[in-house]
Amino acid sequence: MMEFYKNLSAGDWAALLPFGVACAAVGFGAKIFIDKKLGGTPVNLSLRKNESKIADSFDIEDIGNKAVFCRCWRSAKFPYCDGSHNAHNAATGDNVGPLIVKKKD
Ligand code: FES
Numbered sequence: 472m473m474e475f476y477k478n479l480s481a482g483d484w485a486a487l488l489p490f491g492v493a494c495a496a497v498g499f500g501a502k503i504f505i506d507k508k509l510g511g512t513p514v515n516l517s518l519r520k521n522e523s524k525i526a527d528s529f530d531i532e533d534i535g536n537k538a539v540f541c542r543c544w545r546s547a548k549f550p551y552c553d554g555s556h557n558a559h560n561a562a563t564g565d566n567v568g569p570l571i572v573k574k575k576d
Pocket of ligand 1: 540542552553555556569570
């Protein structure tokens with residue numbers, strides 16, 4: 472197989488160049504398409520962007536009777552819900568809501 476490439480002239484390589492460029496363009500376009508389809512858009516648009524990963528921890532004893540945690544990443548009081556999910560859902564057609572943790576009644 473390698474012998475085939477060794478025997479190509481400069482003109483042959485020049486003739487193959489458009490095909491190579493077309494293949495690279497198709498591959499690059501496919502990568503962009505797949506990235507968009509598989510989550511190329513970040514969920515977190517503005518919160519604590521200086522952190523490499525946002526993870527919060529709470530002691531259950533400190534939560535009190537009830538805590539409402541944001542799952543839409545739009546709350547100004549993140550990690551707590553401030554109701555911003557309502558505007559997000561209305562604007563995007565999404566259906567996200569908070570996680571509510573409470574003591575049994
Ligand atoms: Fe994000 Fe309510 S504000 S779930």
